[in-house]
Amino acid sequence: MPIAREHRWLYPIDWRELSAFIRFTRARGRCEHCRRPHGRDVLHLGEGSWWDEDTARWRDGRGRALRGLAAPAELARRTPGLAGIGAPAALQVTRVVLASAHLNHDPGDNRPRNLAALCQRCHMRHDASEHRRRRWLNAFRTRAMGDLFA
Template identity: 60%
Template sequence: MPIRREHRFFYPIDWPQLSAVIRFGRARSRCEGCARPHGRLVHHLGDGRWWDADTGRWRDGWGRPTRVAIGTDVLGRVRTTRVFLATAHRNHDTADNADANLAAWCQRCHMVHDRPEHRRRRWATLFRRKALGDLFGGPYA
C-alpha cells in the first residue's frame, strides 16, 4: 500500500528494500495471512473464500482448504481481484522494523488487521470535529 506523503518520514530510508525482502524473500510472494499469490488475479466469493488455482481448491480467509456447498450459486457470486502484497507493522509502530514485527499481507488481511486501528482513528477524528464545532460554531451537525 502506498505511504502517504506526510507519513514518509516515519519510515527508514531503506524501506523499499526492507519491504521487498519481507514480501518476496521471506513470504515467497504469498500473503502470510491467507496465502494468496502476489500480482495474480484471484477469484473470490466476497466472504474471504477464494479459489487457489495452484492447488485447484477453495480456501477460506486464513488460507485453509475449505468446501463450497454443492447447492450454492458460486458463479453468480464470484468476483475477481488482483492481489498486491504490502509489508505491514503488526503493532502499528513504524519505528519498530524488527523482523518479527513485519508481515507480508494482501489487501484483505491488511485491512482486517488494521480494522481496530482505523476504528480508533475514525472515532478520534469525529470527536475532534465535534469538539471544534461545539467550540466555534455551535452543535456539530
C-alpha cells in the same frame, strides 16, 4: 498500501528494500495470513474463500484447504446460462497485491517480526480497529475545534 504523507518521516530510508524483502523473500510472494499469491487474479466468493490455482482447491480466509466446494468450472456447468461466461455470478475476481504491514500499527517499529506481507483483504481486516480509532479521533478533534470557536 500507500504511506500517508504525514507518516512518511516515520519510515526508514531503506523501506522499499525492507518491504520487498518481507514480501518476496520471507513470504515468497504470498500473503502470510491467507496465502493468496501476489500479482495474480484470484477467484473468490466474497466472504474470504478463494480458489488456489496452484493446488486446484478452495481455501478459506486463513489459507486452509476447504472441502465440499466444486471447482469454478464445475460451478459454471451447474449454473444454467453461465457456461459461456466461465464463472457463476457469485464468483468475483480480484488482483492480489501484497503490502508490508506493521502488526502493532507502529510505523516506527520496523523489526522483521513486527512486519508481515499481507494482501489487501488481510491488511484491511488487520487495520480495521486502528482505522475505527483514527476516525473517532478525527471526529472528536473536529467537534472540539467547533466547540472552541463556535
